C-alpha cells in the first residue's frame with residue numbers, strides 16, 4: 001500500500017471512530033431545543049430515539065450528507081408550529097439517504113414530503129456553470145450521483161416513511177415550475193450552479209414567511225454567495241438577500257473543531273458533516289455607507 005493510500009485509510013478509520021465515539025453526545029446536544037412545539041409530543045426519550053434511528057439509517061443507506069445534518073433539519077421542522085402551512089421539499093436525493101430520515105420526521109409532524117430529482121444523476125454542464133464544468137473536466141460524466149426512482153423508493157419503504165412522500169422525476173428546469181402549494185422547509189443538495197438557480201427561481205416563491213431553506217454546499221463560498229448577492233435577489237425577487245447561516249463552515253454539529261482527521265487530509269481542512277440554512281423573511285443586507293452620506297450632505301450644502 002502506498003503512502004497516500006495508507007493516509008486515506010487511516011483518515012477513514014480515525015474519522016469513523018471519532019464519529020462513533022462522539023455520536024451519543026451529539027445526539028443529546030443536537031436534539032436539545034426548548035423551541036420544539038409541545039404539540040408534537042417529543043419527549044427526551046423520543047428525541048434520543050430519533051437521533052439513534054437517523055444514525056443507524058445513515059449507515060444503512062448511501063448518503064451524501066450526514067445524520068447530524070439530517071438531525072439539524074429535523075429539529076427545525078419540530079420547531080415549526082403545526083398551524084404553519086407547507087410541505088417539506090427535498091431537491092437532490094441521490095439514493096435517498098437524507099430522504100429516509102427527513103420522511104420520518106414528516107410523518108411525526110403530519111407533513112407531506114415532495115422529492116425532486118432526475119433519478120439519473122447530475123445533468124450535463126450548462127455553459128458558464130463553473131462547478132459543472134470543473135466536475136466534467138475531472139473526468140466525470142453526466143449521471144454521477146445517480147440513484148434510480150426504484151432504488152430511492154425502496155430505501156424509503158424500508159427505512160423511512162413512504163406514505164408521506166411523493167416523487168417528482170425530471171430535470172429541475174422542467175419539474176419545479178409545476179410545483180404546487182406552500183413549502184415550510186426545503187433542503188437543497190444539487191451541486192451545480194444551474195441546478196441551484198432552477199430550484200431557487202421556481203421554488204423560493206413557494207416558501208412561506210419564516211420557512212427554512214437548507215443548503216448542503218456550505219463549504220463552497222462562491223456557491224453560498226448567491227444567498228448574499230444583492231444583485232441576484234433584487235433581479236429575481238425584488239428583495240434583499242436572505243444570507244446563509246453556516247456559510248463556509250456549516251452549523252456546529254460537534255465535528256468541525258474536533259475532527260482529528262484534519263491531520264490526514266491536507267486538501268480538506270476539516271470534515272464538519274454539517275449543513276447551512278436561511279430563513280425566509282430574514283435579510284443580510286449591508287446598509288452603512290457613511291461616506292455616501294457625507295457626499296450627499298456636501299452636494300446639498
Ligand SMILES: C[S@@+](CC[C@H](N)C(=O)[O-])C[C@H]1O[C@@H](n2cnc3c(N)ncnc32)[C@H](O)[C@@H]1O
Pocket residue numbers: 062063064065091092093094095096097098099116117118119120121122123145146147170171172173189190191192194195198
Ligand atoms: C449530491 S446528490 C444529493 C445527495 C443527497 N442529498 C444525500 O444526502 O445523499 C445531488 C443530486 O442532485 C440531483 N440533481 C442535480 N442537478 C439536478 C437537476 N438539474 N435536475 C434534477 N436532478 C438534479 C442529482 O440527480 C443527485 O441525485
